[in-house]
Amino acid sequence: MNMIIPMAGLGKRLRPHTLSVPKPLLPIAGKPIVHRLVEDIAKVTPEKIDKIGFIIHPSFGKEVEESLIAIAREVGAEGKIYYQETALGISHALLFAKELFTGKVIVAFADTLFKAEFKLDTNKDGIIWVQRVDDPSQFGVVRLNDAGEIVEMVEKPSQPVSDLAIIGIYFFKDGAALAREMQYLIDNDIKDKGEYQFTSALQRLSNAGAKLMTGQVTEWLDCGNKNVTVQTNQRYLEFIKDQKLVSDKAKVINSVIIPPCYVGAGAVIENSVIGPYVSVGENTRISDSRIQNSILQKEGRVSKALLENSMFGNFAIFEGSSLDLSVGDFNTIA
Structure with missing residues (x-):
């Protein structure tokens, strides 16, 4: 065949x-x-x-x-x-x-x-x-x-x-x-x-x-x-959630991974909350971020990010902003 x-x-x-x-x-x-x-x-x-x-x-x-x-x-x-x-x-x-x-x-x-x-x-x-x-x-x-x-x-x-x-x-x-x-x-x-x-x-x-x-x-x-x-x-990810999806060669430092998530070899996740439904490619580094329902391909860099329904290519770099805010009653920031 x-x-x-x-x-x-x-x-x-x-x-x-x-x-x-x-x-x-x-x-x-x-x-x-x-x-x-x-x-x-x-x-x-x-x-x-x-x-x-x-x-x-x-x-x-x-x-x-x-x-x-x-x-x-x-x-x-x-x-x-x-x-x-x-x-x-x-x-x-x-x-x-x-x-x-x-x-x-x-x-x-x-x-x-x-x-x-x-x-x-x-x-x-x-x-x-x-x-x-x-x-x-x-x-x-x-x-x-x-x-x-x-x-x-x-x-x-x-x-x-x-x-x-x-x-x-x-x-x-x-x-x-x-x-x-x-x-x-x-x-x-x-x-x-x-x-x-x-x-x-x-x-x-x-x-x-x-x-x-x-x-x-x-x-x-x-x-x-x-x-x-x-x-x-x-x-x-839901279909294969019972499989081992986080590589032993990934580093998870002071972070939480909410399954199901895929994390490739060499990835580093630090001071972040990842998941559910996130795929992180090989050697991608994530720090100080909250990410859910997204795809991050290999060799990327993401920091200070709040991401949902997002897709990042290979070698993509994204750095969010650290904000010092004083927000009053009934304000909306989007």
Whole structure:
């Protein structure tokens, strides 16, 4: 079984955090988003994952490529890198890894995480994971027949079709058949909303006789912008709160850590209260601060700070102000 992860997008909604780091490598509870994704899929897959193809933008660089190869190696797979320079839709992107579309295939988007309590049924023709949403117009959605089979897929419908949104994780028993349908779109220049849509290829696969079923996750976590990424960090810390999250190589001096929090090796926390739901990257130093529900990446410096719902990049430095105040009745300082 192979896995293909399209991740060539530049993550513009998460700038400035994605100016120097691709969005899928931003940390959630101490590990890159894509690392968490690969681990979580490997846990629910009953068969060995042989190869993982990462489709990236050429500008990501050698260090990113080496990180992705290492992520694949951790789950016992061979990592392979493919390049997509121009964004023309998911079907276009996936075909850069066409050689991996043989036999059973998993496709997973690198900006989504999930919580699930199931094992993947690899005997199905195909499985598309979905979640009910309040505003289907923002997502690709599926419509089911009375037998629970997917009969229609629509990308960001302007009129209500279904409230079952596709979360971006798929399984196919016959990867080659899917590749043929995606190639058909390219060869015949069939676009929807200006792109070679994946839902169009899936619809063709279904029309050709493949029985596509839905799979449901317990929780779907998005990483599309700063606020939802911080929220995802919170939820993920809750999922893994029984694990050891504070490194033995971190220093906690005259401070309180309110769990669940992740604290990386080499981090120093002094005269501060951290948590709940804070991730502190390796070698970041925090002093005289109160921080909750935030992500601080590696090698940062934060002092005299009162932070909530915040996200700091690598090597970021923030110093608040020491205030000597005399505040009268009914005053508000914000």
